[in-house]
Amino acid sequence: MAEERNLNAPLYEALLRYREKKDVSFHVPGHKNGRALRDEERTLEELARVMEIDVTEITGTDDLHHPEGVIREGQLLAAAQFGAEETFYLVGGSTAGNLALILSVCTALGDVLLVQRNVHKSVIHGLMLAGAHAVFLAPQQDAGSGLSTIPSEATVREALRRYPGAKGLLLTHPSYYGMGAPLRPLAELCHAHGVPLLVDEAHGAHFGQHPALPESALTAGADGVVQSTHKMLTALTMGAMLHVQGGLLDRALLRQRLAMLQSSSPSYPIMASLDLSRSLLGTHGPAFFEGGLAAAAHVRSGLAKLPRFGVVAPPGASGEAAAYTIQDPLKLVLFDAYAALSGYELQERLEAEGIVPEMSDDRYVVLALGPGTTMEDAERLLQALKRIAEAVEESGDSMGFNVNTVPIDPFSTWNIVDDEDRLSEVSEPVPFRLTPLHSAEIEAISIEESLGRQAAEMIIPYPPGIPLIYPGETITETLKQRLLMLRDSGAKCQGPADSQLRTIQVKKRKS
Template sequence: MKLELHRAPLYEALLAYRDSGQRTFHVPGHKNGQVYRAAKHNESHLGREPLEQSQLHMVTREHVATGERQEPLQHTALWEEKHQEEQSQSNIVPTRAFLEMMRMDVTEISGTDDLHHPEGVILEAQQLAADCYGAEESFFLVGGSTAGNLSLLLTVCDEPGSIVLVQRNVHKSVIHGLMLAGAKAVFLEPWVDPTSGLAVMPSVQTVQAAVQAYPEAKGLLVTLPNYYGMGADLTPIARICHEAGMPLLVDEAHGAHYGQHPELPASALSCGADGVVQSTHKMLSAFTMGAMLHVQGTRVNRSLLRQRLAMVQSSSPSYPVMASLDLARQLLHVRGAQTFTAGLAAVSTFKRGLAELPRFRLLQPAALQQQVLSADVEPADQTAHASAAQPEQMHGQSAAAELGHAAAGYTAQDPFKAVIYDGLGILSGYGLQQQLEARGCIPEMSDERYVVLLFSLGSTEEDAQQVLQALQDISLASTEKHTRSPEESGEHMREEKHYISTWNNFQEKVTYSEPIPFSLQPIREEHTIEVAINECAGRYSAEMVIPYPPGIPLIYPGERISPTILARIQLLRDEGAKFHGVTDASLQTMKVMKNQ
């Protein structure tokens, strides 16, 4: 079958359904939004309902405070306001746009195909996706990348106790997949960028050592890029896995756009990955929860994968979400690299403007920092300029070469992830996010040092200008902040230092763990005790501690709580991070195992 790249077959099928005017005698129960349109029609024919007698003599706080004579409520402006408010609360009718979407919210009927046994428009849409993203086969996901990570692990871990090599700083969905599979995880220590203190992915040496130590492993799962858009070339890691006969699985949730433009890093598939999960909704144009799973080669059992997908995905998938995946693919197929022209122009505007705000800095790989310096400084002045630069600006290509292979842990940065921080160390990442939000700019996430500003193919020059103006206002306002104590200003004075990112407490000089068993067997309450967090060091956790975002567990149940990890949990707590998985959301206490 010849693929027609300009088409969006699933979306077109929904349009045809919407315009057919057929009577629906099937789910969903809202009947193409008819239930709300009927309510709206009825409301237009109804007069105002009288308020109850008890409501007629309510008085305002001002009446009570001043002792004024109480007037019946229906004779006041307050009565009118309250009546309208109650009417709107009791008869909320969806907007026209929402109702239009409901007309395309269908189910598996003639002409719309079946996600779990595609033979028509869904099959064609997935084939087009595979062609667009360079896969042999692609699957639509309606449960986000979580569904993809679960299904991949349940596929490669095809028997209880299967050993799988796993990068330690993975999303919580990977930990949940290990639990569902009853697998044994050999955790690999990620390489940590010495400049930023952020964990990226395991080094080639770590992968090689783990593969040699556990040749029976069913596969390797890594995350690339990380939440900050940091990464490196996956090709040598794919080669190591394939030489050992095991598949390379990649959680590329934040890299659905990779490989689609010369200025973007290479995609995991082009580097040789066997199974790749992408959140099409994160960096492309699909609806939230829309994602894709791409596979190539014979190392992933696709028949079993289809079964696993049917297990973890709804049997009633959202057709609007799937149609949005179809449209996101069609946009790339038709426009190609031009899809990203406007977004990259917005990023360029932002970076040029940021360079004029010396207080705020941009996280970039060392080689890119050197390129920026070289472009801005005359050759004769480069040495002097470099000596006066901050440490993160001093690592050029020659410095990277001196660092040897370790420097290869962070050689690529997603240009759409602008990771900024306060070079003066006055505002933490959380504090800077709050300041930006107060000025109408909502970042993707923050941590104790950094703020992640997420641009995309949908970003505009106006977006860049607004966030630059916000940063300029914040910078100007700092004059007053400097005259006040940290307690008065509500900000935390910070020292310039490295921050350890989310990775496990490995022993010194050991870059991978022993096989750690996971299961769905719950920890029984009588085996746990809740203790003050200051007393948790050395104990074994009975719960998962997950800063969110980015959703990477610092601790999983059964893991020993090291002093280093405990200190990091307390630091993030004190800086204002939000946590998933914990009983005490304030993290003044933690659940730990008894008698350990």
């Protein structure tokens, strides 16, 4: 009976029953089950169809903020599917989950939280909301690719020694590139010190759901895990889940924080897509990923015949010293092995071929595959790469040497590791606050003049949304050079007042 229930999608099915009854709506939302748009000539039938299940908290649809019926049942089924003791639906993406976790463990001004430095902007925003002090931990860096993973066990141990009153450790795993390293030793360290391990697993909702996929953060022992179910699984955009286990998190407080952060009018289509996404996993099991994994393997096999392009992969090393031992097989990180095309340029050429990547940086292009990726998609990608390679070679842009003989810049755009800080993997506490600087305290200067100044704005290359600079951070030579690179490459950044990055806002110097 329990196995049969796991195949259900209780909330989604309740909404279908609601749609089939065709009751007259005297409740919000105002589109009245899509009827307000059906007579409009410009209306798309598909949108109206979605609106038929876009309801509110009426009899039979339950209440996200006090679930007792189909939402509660769906969350219980999700907890069982993903290996949690308790699961919460999120309708504001992983952002809502990250904020809730931080506000649940940092409850007093000045509370210290150990934080991996290259985290999503939502973590920085959570620190600001909490008035917390962040102790930043340097991530490990893969020597071959220049990309970063989580902090080392030694770094976490030292941070816990220096700051025994820390409220927890927050990590991002896997990275936007699908890269990672073992979490289990870090969970054990945290638990030995009586603090929770919090993991932003936004890009790993599928982890642990197939033998070929990496271990999930929950299985590794994390206490609070946030997953973007919409990223690598099948939920609608903004659909995410927060999973909890163990006794180190105050769950009553966590519920209260979620009620503060999430809309009091949550989207039922989003919640239904979470319910249905979990149901698909329960129904199909590991077979749900076979097609996407086969497509990924086909691309990797095909790339072996295209020496122009390389794929980032773990070096094969294992043990504590290895920075990079885990790779999501559904994330392909491509680069021009002959260094003629930057990641930005390769993305442009792929898009001209009708192939739309997830993101690019100065060197790499990230392709996200999934359960919906077909062998036809994989072959189309390979043919596009073949044409791009031929076009580059015909133009004479090929530099004619293999990347293995080329010195690799150890700093990718998104890796927030400063070589001036390499002697200390653990920062001093950095205070965060919501109080804005007064305009009289700020000035805009050129990037070239910014060395040694304190930033007064956040610079966030997007995607992936990892702040390169946060307000109050001192601009080093390394950071200045990265800013110039971002400006010259035309990268999209959130946060700066000058979207062209000709200038940056900094704190005025005291006269």
